[in-house]
Amino acid sequence: MNDSAHPAPTPQPPGFDDVLAAAARIAPHAHATPVLRSRVLDALAGCELHFKCENLQRGGAFKFRGACNAIFSLGEEEVTHGVVTQSSGNHGGAVALASRLRGTRATVVAPRSTPKVKLAAIEGYGGRVVPCDTTQASRDEVTAQVLAETGGVLVHPFNDPRVIAGQGTATLELLCSVPGIDAVIAPVSGGGLLSGSAIAAHGRGRGINVFGAEPLGARDAHDSLRSGERITGRVADTVCDGLRAELGTLTFPILREHVREILLVDDAQVIAAMRLLWERMKLVVEPSGAVPLAAVLAHPEHFAGRRVGIILSGGNVDLDALPELFGRSG
Numbered sequence: 001m002n003d004s005a006h007p008a009p010t011p012q013p014p015g016f017d018d019v020l021a022a023a024a025r026i027a028p029h030a031h032a033t034p035v036l037r038s039r040v041l042d043a044l045a046g047c048e049l050h051f052k053c054e055n056l057q058r059g060g061a062f063k064f065r066g067a068c069n070a071i072f073s074l075g076e077e078e079v080t081h082g083v084v085t086q087s088s089g090n091h092g093g094a095v096a097l098a099s100r101l102r103g104t105r106a107t108v109v110a111p112r113s114t115p116k117v118k119l120a121a122i123e124g125y126g127g128r129v130v131p132c133d134t135t136q137a138s139r140d141e142v143t144a145q146v147l148a149e150t151g152g153v154l155v156h157p158f159n160d161p162r163v164i165a166g167q168g169t170a171t172l173e174l175l176c177s178v179p180g181i182d183a184v185i186a187p188v189s190g191g192g193l194l195s196g197s198a199i200a201a202h203g204r205g206r207g208i209n210v211f212g213a214e215p216l217g218a219r220d221a222h223d224s225l226r227s228g229e230r231i232t233g234r235v236a237d238t239v240c241d242g243l244r245a246e247l248g249t250l251t252f253p254i255l256r257e258h259v260r261e262i263l264l265v266d267d268a269q270v271i272a273a274m275r276l277l278w279e280r281m282k283l284v285v286e287p288s289g290a291v292p293l294a295a296v297l298a299h300p301e302h303f304a305g306r307r308v309g310i311i312l313s314g315g316n317v318d319l320d321a322l323p324e325l326f327g328r329s330g
Helices: 016-026 039-045 063-073 090-102 116-124 136-150 161-177 192-204 220-227 251-258 267-281 287-298 319-328
Strands: 048-053 083-086 106-111 128-132 183-187 209-215 261-265 307-312
Touching: 016 063, 016 161, 016 192, 039 048, 039 267, 039 287, 048 161, 048 287, 063 090, 063 161, 063 192, 083 090, 083 136, 090 106, 090 116, 106 116, 106 136, 116 128, 128 136, 161 183, 161 192, 161 307, 183 192, 183 287, 192 209, 192 251, 209 220, 209 287, 220 251, 220 261, 261 267, 261 287, 267 287, 267 319, 287 307
Parallel strands: 048 307, 083 106, 106 128, 183 209, 183 307, 209 261
Antiparallel strands: none
């Protein structure tokens, strides 16, 4: 987010202790999601896959972890005027749900392209939706307007150390339940999940390789790490509606320090991976959540013979769009 919507100086990145504190804080509210296996997918990938099923998290996505940690970290005075965020869907629903649990209200700035199922979730949890255009500049401008109007507190979807620490609890749980993980891979958009995953993984063991997975049509994270500079201002073109944001000022340096590589896949590979998860594991996973499996299958040289943790980030799918989605992988 630019300075107009987030005027405070960039905060310090969270550490492993912050992830541990987040795990304790959200434990009364968040699900400890299962880790599932598939022999069929192991054989296809040529490695041992452990799927952390955040599609089964409250709100249908990992986003509840970060939103819950951030909102329950706030003082009583801070939540008086409510919580404000921007989101393409899952984070907005998570903020609305966590705000309801905390006894405050949420306003979510959402692009007009946000899937109806995700908008319905935000409103179903009691959140107010304020529409904006799909560009990051529009998101930031409208968010700044809402903050000025409401006096609410901003819970940014990824450029917030409390959110990053909360997202890291998914990988923390994965590594606690499955010993000997060699590599962790998670999708990347704004970088909150991948940053938290990397901090948690390297807090448990510096030898764990951390990878990001990103669609070709939204490859700003890949290109940012390659160039050494944060790339902004692009318009994403991908079926993965949850992966269209750009890296934040806080997440970019974390990824530069901790992430080995961002692996790219096209939309057809993503949908094919999504179909495998539905058919072989009976898991409802959205396109954004299937990107890591697609990346493992497309880049086997990084994972052959290894024990790999995959973060299935969410399962909020527009069921009316399924025929068109699955038709693309045929």
